[in-house]
Amino acid sequence: MSEMVLDIARSLGLPAWKVENAIELLEDGKTIPFIARYRKEKTGELNEIQLRDIADTLEYMKKLQARKEEVLRLIEEKGKLTDELKTRIVEAGTLQVVEDLYLPYKSRKKTRADKAREKQLQPLADFLKTARKRDDDFIIGFVNAELEVSTVEGALEGARDILAEEFAQDIMIRERVRNELKTKGIIKSEKTDSEDERAVYRDYYDFSQPINRLAAHRVLALFRGEREEILKVHLELPFDILPSLKRLAGWTDSLTYYSELEEAAIDSFSRLLFPSIEREVRTQIREEAETRAIHVFARNLRDLFLQPPLGEKVVMGIDPGYRTGCKLAVIGRDGALLYHDVIFPTPPQNDYAGSAMKVVQATNLLGVELISIGNGTGSRETEQFVSRLIKEHRLAIKYMITTESGASVYSASKVAIEEFPDQDVTTRGAISIARRVQDPLAEYVKIPPEAIGVGMYQHDVNQSELKKALDREVESIVNMVGVNLNTASEHLLKYISGLGPKIAASIVKYRSENGPFRNRKDLMKVTGLGPKAFEQAAGFCRIINGDEPLDGTAVHPESYAIARELLDKIGVSSEKLFEKRLELPERLARIDVEEFSKEKNFNPITVREVIGMLKKPGLDPREELPQPLLRTDVLTMEDLASGMELEGTVRNVVDFGAFVDIGVKQDGLIHKSRMGNRVRDPLEVLSVGQIVKVKIIEVDLQRMRIGLELLA
Known part of the structure; x- marks a missing residue:
């Protein structure tokens, strides 16, 4: 077992064998949703969160190893790699330690210390930090006009520059300052002379808080205010740390030239050490805040995507507005556009009668069952209009407010243009608002996740990290829900484990040319979809009313033998699977998993999983969640x-x-x-x-x- 596996296992508190097997699967290209659901035997039932932690830690370890190798090569090329330094770099546990060790050897602009070394003042610096008796003649010996050292004070100044740099690059000193600043430091901000027109940063004009108690949203707000030149932000320590740093360096008043050392330490701390550590800690707390913000965004996105679908209803979507009116779009139970128009029930026109006539006629003629109102500009006035006409015309419908997040991005996208080439962007927006009610997930996957505004400060965080986290979240959601292979769009299919955009497009093309899939095996006929992709995708792709009833469940084809044995045990044929779905949970609960597994020579972990899947054949997990709140009245x-x-x-x-x-x-x-x-x-x-x-x-x-x- 490799050292890296053991390190990851120790850091995450997981058994090494589970980590080793998980890494083997990840390195083989298996996705996290696939491993979490269909490889529980191999990983000892690790869940998606644990697998993500393993994948992220593995990525960090690889990055650490690559950086160690690069640093060793760079230092060796300069001829300065000692056995001791090599050992310290090889044994370093974090990138920060590697960078601290590399700091003295980095290529950089010539420093004051470098110039002093060129004047051959390094021996003097070494003498000053160790001498226990005076030797003025030794110091005078460094005065050399040819090297531009004309006075004793000039020699001492150069030596202090060398000492200051060494002090600032000492790995133990840097670690002490870094830890003290993070745990005991304070972040402060003050207003600049720039105008803050809307007083957005009013809370931070004179702000001070311990760094270790600073919430992520405050960190991001402070640094945004600084970028916009409204605020000045700095970190500081509320106590004098220099005495303890001098002791750490061994610079005590028992040394003869302590006054020179003290002057070097003061200069080092203010000019080199603290500014460097402040930059590091600022970067670290910003990255931690961004990580938190990305986590919040991903969690909110998950909850939004998992909103229960209201299913096959005729829905009227209204994209509210003022001057340009409100855009209407009615979609049928299959999501097809039936009707669209513009109404003006809001200021400045306030055309209640004309707008009501259009909505009522469309409702009665097309059988509208629900109205979905976007929550953007003009939303509440539009809601008041809808509430009023429902009462006055005694319409047997309800309405709901639907988030518009990403609707404008979708309506101008290539996807929307391909779906509705003859409609303008505003109509496409209203269509999206309506479709989100029928099946939120199917509609939201058409929008880049980072364009959906749920979270905090999403534009201030690392965009590539945000996209990576959100794409991973969407992949997890789509695979958790599964897709109907005969109706899913390529935008849904591309997130299915093992597929991707090209194969997703090939599946849709195959479906249009050959008709619906009759069984999961037909997937192998799709161009570009080989055995590896089939292995990962098959369990997440459902076929309803196909040749094989088990294809309508989450059971993977490789476990069909187990499923059939279980069904046989409870006296239900696979053909009757959906017909008897209400009886299955109770019947399957009577099976003794351990005894059954031993008798049939199956792994009990997989047997338990298959039982869980058979208990809910064809069930969309979102259906178990509370339904959206529907309204008929409005408040102010x-x-x-x-x-x-x-x-x-x-x-x-x-x-x-x-x-x-x-x-x-x-x-x-x-x-x-x-x-x-x-x-x-x-x-x-x-x-x-x-x-x-x-x-x-x-x-x-x-x-x-x-x-x-x-x-x-």
């Missing part, structure tokens, strides 16, 4: 009062709380202090799309703010 902020209790939909969850749509123009905020006792992470309590009961704590009409409390 003026209707609200402290103490009122309402139901609402969580729209966004961030580190300091959650924003909830309670049916008025402005989303309310549940601060995390109002979520219950000692809530540190709102994501542990709430999720995007969740229906919650809240109590109104405060209504501020002037600032358009609503304070809420979460009710249990």
Whole structure:
């Protein structure tokens, strides 16, 4: 077993054999969703989170190893690689330690210390940091006009420059300052002379907080304010660390030339050491804040994508607006566009009668069952219009507010143009708002995940890391839900384990040329889809009413023999699988897994998994989640009062709380202090799309703010 495997196992607290097998599968190109679901035997049932941790740690270890090799080569090329230094670099456990060890050998602009060394003052610097008795004649010996050292003070100044650089590059000193700054340091900000027109950064004009208590959203806000030149931000230590650093370096007052050493240390700390460590720590806390922001974004995205589909309903989507009107689009149960138009129920036209006529006629003629209103500009006025006409015309329909996140990106995309070449961008936006109700996942996958605004400061974080994290999240979601092989778009199929954009396009092409797939084996007929891709994709692709009933379940073809034995054990044929679906959970629960596995020579882990899949044949896991909140009436902020209790939909969850749509123009905020006792992470309590009961704590009409409390 390799040292890297053991290191990863130790760092993650996992058995080494599980890590080794997981890495073997990852290195073989298997995706995390596939390994988590269909290779539990090999990994000892590691879940997706553990597998992601292994994959990320493996990537870091590889990067660390590559950097060690590069640093060793660079130092060796300079002829300065000693056995001791080589050992320290090889044994380094982090990239930071490697960079600290490499620091003295980095190619750089000539420093004051380099110039002093050229004047042959290194022996003097070595003398000053060790001498225990005076030797002025030795120091005078370094005065040399040819080397431009004309005075004793000039020689001492050069020696101090060398000492200052050595002090700043000492690995133990750097580590001490770094740790002290991170654990005990303070971040401060102040306003510059630049104008902050909307007072966006008002909270940070005179701000101070311990670094180790700084929330991620504050870090990102501070650094954004600094980039926009509204704020000056710096880190500082609230105590004098220099005495302990001098002791660490062995520079004590028992040394004869301690005053020279002290002067060098003061210069080193202010000019070299602290500015360098401050840059490092700033980078580190920014990266940690970005990692947190990406995590929040990915979690919210997951919850948004997993919103329960309302299924095959005729839906009217309304993309609200003012001057240019509200765009209507009615889609059929199959998602096809049936009708589109523009209405003007909002200011400045306020054409209630004409707008109502169009909506009512479309509703009655096309059998509209639900209205989906986008939550953008003009949303609440549009909601008031819809609520009024439902009452006045006694329409047997409800409406819901749907997030518009990414709708504008979709409507101008190549995907939307291919789907609706004859429609303009506004109509495509209304279509997207309607389709999100039928099947949120199928619609959202058409939009680049990073363009969907759920989270905090997504434009301030590393965009490649954000895209990587979100793509991984979408892959996990799509594979968890699975796809109907005969109806899934290529935008869904490309996320299925083992496929990708090219094979997804080939599947759609094969389907259009040959008709629907009759069984999973037909996948092997698709151009470019070989045995490896089939192995990973088959279990996530469902075929309903095909030649093989088990193809409609999450059971992988390689486990069909187990599935048939289990069904035989409970007296249900595979042909009756869906017909008897309500009876299956109770019958399968009676099986003694250990006894059955031993009798049939199957692995009990796989048997348990197959039983779980057979209990819910064809079930979309999203169907088990609470349905979206549908409304028939609307409130205004003026209707609200402290103490009122309402139901609402969580729209966004961030580190300091959650924003909830309670049916008025402005989303309310549940601060995390109002979520219950000692809530540190709102994501542990709430999720995007969740229906919650809240109590109104405060209504501020002037600032358009609503304070809420979460009710249990």
